Amino acid sequence: MINPINTVKICHAFCKGFWKHLMTKGIEHPLHLVPIIFGSSVIGPSHEKKNIKCQDACCYELLNHGIGVIVVSDGLGSVKNSDIGATEAVNAAVNKIKEIFNTKGIEGAHLDNIVENAVFYARQILEQKADELQCNLQDLACTIIVVVIYQDTVSVGHIGDGAVVAKIKDKLKIISYPGESEYVNEVVPLTSKDWDKHLRISGSSEIECLAVFTDGCQKAGLKKMENIWKPYNGFFDPLFLYAKEIKNIKEAKQDIINLLISEKMSKNSEDDKTFVIAVLKN
């Protein structure tokens, strides 16, 4: 489904340049303006023990007109350069989205097309990187979730596991599900041959809050009963409630980092973890 946003009245007054100006003056992101985005990637205990780099990566930015972009990626297991793959993929996707909005503006923009383009571009950049490093494309294997937010509407482009969960009218909803695989150690990455067949585009509106996360947080936030994924209220409700009330975005980011490296989360998954929250409505 295409999300036509060209008919939506642009009501956001601030732009990235203005926000950057505030930041350089040491002024925090104005929290009365949405979306508010914060989160991080952290290394998992198993990689820390083995002295392996964090293979998760995330990048998020606020663009003009109150557009928010979040991209997360999970570099695959023992693949030697998957940390590079994940970092390259998130940066490429964010850059592509910025380029599209910079050249075409928001008028006539279709969020679904934009996230799709961003995923295609990330794949292209990985191919170039593999040539540059003279390694196999598979050595850069990673998943990707690209999220574009405009007002209370989002579009998601997704390959692999991890998920996007949103709060809509006081109910939790999975906007983008983990890719289907029977076994816990299997996934189709962005670098696979038939990656484009596995690209899933989804979207939703009337969103209050959303969370974008990699596989390392999947067991904490989702339950799979009778083959159906369900978001877990015990996990998301307190986090979304907290997100709506934050006073300082730097502290909020640190709170997320502390959560991800906590014993409770580490015990649940020894993998690297990425968790990014966006508040779309105050």
Place this chain on the structure above:
Amino acid sequence: MTDLAKIIDIANPEESKVAVVLLLDNSGSMSENDKINQLNKGLKTFKEDIIENDLARKRVEVAIITFGDEVKIIHDFSSIEQFEPPYLKTDGLTPMGDAILKAFELIEERKEKYRKSGINYYRPWIFMITDGEPTDMEPGDKQWETIKKLVHIGEEEKKFLFFSVAVNPANMEILNELSLPDRPPVKLKITKFKELFKWLSDSLISVSSSKVGEQVALPSIGWAEISI
């Protein structure tokens, strides 16, 4: 600062599981050359090794089916801590076909249980040790075709991993035909049961600690007569 770990609950605190069915030949011929005693000792080694590893202890689940006088589930799936290595006795023929069929059923039931309970799982293992040839089927008959198809399709569709280990004087030709070309049967040196079970526990330890997308390299086989 807010301690978010204190305010959240975890959706799925269960460990992911790797299920292994040991399919063990306890036909009369296994009493020769101390084979059954070595097999019994090997089962104890297997438990001791798995239990020593923190992750594997929580993740490996084992079941045992014997085939000799009859096909019998002598130990249904349990955690390794609840697994009491049995003392196997020998008797009877080699109803390998029915035993493999039973292993398929057990694996499918276990997967269904995992799915219903929302437990993540790895691809299950069927690990067969035999010193003979099937007495309930032969190449070309209906049972043979059914079993061979189940093994081959099961492997191709990634329903399980099927390993077969041949102890002298097992019929290698038949086992070769039953197995997939890229996972052929391996002939065990008669005195290397302990090493065989050590390899099995090390392999399961590697698998149970693997993460998404990880290609698991199994340890090299030091217990085989011929390295394949």
